[in-house]
Amino acid sequence: MPTILDLKFALKEVTAYFGLFILIIGIIGGILNVIIFTTLKTFRETTCAFYLTFASIVGMGQLLTTLFVRILSDGFSIDPRSMLWFCKTYFFASNWCLSVWLTSMCLATIDQVLSMSKYRHLSNLRLAQRFILIACIFWFIHSLFTLIYWDTSSGTCAVFNPIYSIYFSHFTLPVLYGCLPLSILIIFSLLAFYKARTLASRNVNVVRLSRDRQLTAMLLVYIGYIVIAIIPFTSFYIYILNLYTTDPFVLVSNGLIFTVTILIEYSMYSVAFYIYCCASERFRKQLVHVLGNIFFGRWQHWINRRNNNQVLPIITIDVCPTNNKPISIP
Template sequence: MSTKDTLNFISQQIHIYYGLSIVILGVIGGIFNIIIFTTLKIFRETTCAFYLIIVSIVNIGQLLIALFVRVLSEGFKTDIRSISWVCKVQIAMAGWCNAILFTGLCLATIDQYLSMSKYRHFSNLRSAQRNILLTCIFWSIYCILFLIYWDTTFGTCTVIDSRFAIYVTRFQYPILFGFFPLTTMITFSLLAFYSARTLVSRQVNIVRLSRDRQLTAMALIHVLFVVITTLPHVIYFTYSLNQVSKDPEQIARNNLIFSITVLIDYSSYAVSKLLFGKTEF
């Protein structure tokens, strides 16, 4: 077996075993989170919990729509996106889930900070519901671009417009779905963490204190895993933009590294869920 075939085989096995494990754990964990946030009274009427419910729902959708399809394609060599309309719909829905996921996490961290500051009047359930509605509408309109500019070419689901391809590779993935949301989440998570630590010195109801500290911990641990697991993929993706090689062995090696960083990125959907129920300052 040549080096190229070995690298491709390793990539295939990683998708089958590691990829499928992430899908199963992520879906179970997402359902578990939804049950917790919707049944426990201490969380049910809080805005941060509402955002985390939306994030959990979208996580499940992202795992089934994006990662599972990738596992089928790369692991079992069954690419359902070879059909034109499947390619368009799958890419649009995966992009929509990804956008809602990052926006929901940003809103959750911002809201948790606001709820423990002098601007707490901006943190209420009605505003959160309106924010999610506007977010869904905005990203639904945005994802129409995927329906237009993605299609099946020679059996491969890809961007069919060169200008849009430049936009996707130079701005959408590294900036819009990378640097910008990660920076926002890190900033407001740290601010929320600081506020949660100082609540104990104020005259705050003990129930509210416990709830706010736990919600902040949940949001923070989720953001932490998203940042840690997303950065390798963003960095390698940005690096690969300037790498052009026609060597089959090098292409196979690059594809393996890309596959590993993608699966690490998706692993945050599963791991963070398992830690939610045990996280508290």
């Protein structure tokens, strides 16, 4: 039977190695997502791709702020959250990024349903930009409460206001970040799947049909992973919320399970690019096209242009020193 020290060591190792792995692949995948979605015209003109691009940017922000700090704290015993200003900033950034990211994914799923229905006029970039702006402002105001109520006491960053503590622990985490977005994602993903199956029987442009099917396939597989990643954390959080114990072994065991579930939830920010590659053959070809043709072509064009603009020196060789008539070779 493992001891408390074994469990603490396991918690530290899991956070350090698994957390760093999630962070590294997440940043690489997020950058590639942004490059592909912003480079290709077929994605730049698609509302769903706009939501996915914004979600990739916010997801990278979440990884670089909250996950990185958690790795320092639990994996290397360096906790900057013991400072008051960092405690408040950390939870503000964490709540805002998570709220905006979940909203972006929900909007992307809803938009994909609208784009394949008679309400297709509601799926346009101008409305999408307004929705994202409203979401950013709304969640910014909502996250301001973390700056007010999160505090430090004896080096511990926590909520000490009883009313906000109940609101945060019983509503924000299990409902706003758990059950509510899960319900929206599952319902509209099923609707998007149904719409995609019936889209081929309609008189639809071939290019639009191919693009909608590609985005639907990418989105549905990714939503499936998000649901799988959120359910363990939400379920275990609800369990420990109603658990009252002072047994140190149980507390450390729950801490290890909590860390594993929250790292799994963090992985949903990291795996989007890799899921898109697995779910869509067309996306893999677009990746090769962007990286191989566009960026390599630009690099080659820059090299050729630099060589063409280079002034070659004139070399003078004195082949006949007796008659003082040099020959110039460019």
